[in-house]
Amino acid sequence: MSAPELLERRSVISGIGQSDVGRRLGRGELDLTVDACLAAIADAGLRREDIDGLATFPGAGVGTGGFAGPSTPEVQDALRLRLNWHDGGLEGPGQLRAVFAACLAVAAGLARHVLVYRTVTESSAQGEGHRQGIGGGGGAGRGVPRFSGVMQWTLPYGAVSAANWLAWIAQRRMYEYGLTREQLAWIALNGRANAARNPKALYRQPMSLVDYLAARMISTPLCLFDCDAPCDGSTAVVVSHVDYAPDTPRTACHVNAIGTALRGRPSWDQFDDMTTFSARDAAASMWERTELRPSDVDVAELYDGFSILTMVWLEELGLCGKGESGPFVEGGRRIALDGPMPLNTSGGQLSAGRLHGFGMLHEACVQLRGEGGARQVPSAPEVAAVAAGGGPIAGCMLLTRGPS
Amino acid sequence: MTRSPQDATARGPAVRVLPRLDDANRFFWTSGEDGRLRFLRCSACRRYVHPPVPRCPYCLEATLVPEEVSGRGVVHSFTVNHQQWIPGSDPYVIGLVTIAEQDDVRLTTNLVDCAPDDVGIGMVVDVTFEQAEDIWLPLFRPAPSP
Helix, strand or coil, X not given: CCCXXXXXXXXXXXXXXXXXXXXXXXXXXXXXXXXXXXXXXXXXXXXXXXXXXXXXXXXXXXXXCCCCCCCHHHHHHHHCCCCCEEEECCCCCCCCHHHHHHHHHHHCCCCCEEEEEEEEEHHHHHHCCCCCCCCCCCCCCCCCCCECHHHHHCHHHCCCCHHHHHHHHHHHHHHHHCCCHHHHHHHHXXXXXXXXXXXXXXXXXXXXXXXXXXXXXXXXXXXXXXXXXXXXXXXXXXXXXXXXXXXXXXXXXXXXXXXXCCCCCCCCXXXXXXXXXXXXXXXXXXXXXXXXXHHHCCEEEECCCXXXXXXXXXXXXXXXXXXXXXHHHCCCCCCCCCCCCCECCCCHHHHCXXXXXXXXXXXXXXXXXCXXXXXXXXXXXXXXXXXXXECCEEEEEEEECCCC | CCECCCCCCECCCCCCCCECCCCCCXXXXXXXXXXXXXXXXXCCCCCEECCCCCCCCCCCCCCEEEEEECCEEXXXXXXXXXXXXXXXXXXXXXXXXXXXXXXXCEEEEEECCCCHHHCCCXXXXXXXXXXXXXXXXXXXXXXXXX
């Protein structure tokens, strides 16, 4: 029996687009989304009449203020798209699930050009007080709603944020591997150095190790600079059938493999390996679907919603040895733009803004296309690794400049 | 919020957001009324199961019964929270504790009666309960030295 065809290879990213990105832009989420979508469609050399698929993560009505972005029906109507396929949802292998779904829809012939977007207005929501804490101060629980479901196991203890749960990962990695804050700092410092070369980045002023170590604690050992920065912005890509690749005005980025597995228990406190979480499974399943090897990766855009997640991805993707991400990133030389493993070249979410995984995907395409300008990796990368999420949900993919 | 004697660390957040009791979780959240910690246990394969589910996820038998455990555990990881997610909170220690009876059953909890600097992974701890309305929250404190 022959090996099954890797259907994601029937898809390419034919176009990319991004709205303005910033703090409290004061623009609506649909407004930003339409900007990003029109930019991506034009970049792909298409007209909106060509778009026959639409997907997003996570879709309307999920999470706190400014998190979800507009629903696919809202965007369909705003652009008067005629769709053969559409999809939005939270559950799946992380933020990239919408992209993976689009790749498979294209491969299955359900659509030919799928517009995929992710929009956040968390900075504006924060300014309007829609991202407040719990409880409002005082009292002993009276008047505070009670919780069912998975949150009942953590909320009573004030374990309310991914910052708390990821702090556990960092602490455990310090215990098992000897990770230090001085090493972890380099994810933030590297991001800030790259952000200085990215005109759209939120934070571009230089940051030193002293600055990092002086930042206030959020949840030990994670400080303020280990946590990404809420922003307003929308990112869109067009996922097209590979047949269209020769006709794209810009270089098409070929999807080589996607990683979607979840093999451990899907919760923050019961996952079997607290040092990896599901990045382990997503990465393993991706490498099972390609002849490429970790040594082939030329540039890595690895989710940094929290700095520690990037460390986990580096190891689980095999871009450095198990437990060795601390020494690997320390000093920043190996992960710099001109180093052997350029990492988070736009500044990542820590410095360029929390575009929630889609910023990483956008930047991978920018780098493969050679359009990074001042932040372009000089070695003309041909293979990019993209990862988003971590914790109980994670997804990753390999993109190549040419066909597989 | 009562403070532990050693330092300015609280026993938990300023407001305890409490679970809503239902038929599946009531035994767990009220177990501490008699000072004992209980988990569902499979009558067939004898594994403990947490959080509660209708059928044993190991052997798929359907008979799960709450059973008392020793209340002893080991700190698998921890963090000292400083951020004001819950306004008015002093720093508090969020622990992840593995129960002594089975290494894949863990509880998110607060570590109390111990200065944050003295908390460490691998520390042996014992359950202690904090009552809030009709709920008995399992917290953990350092076990007495042998």
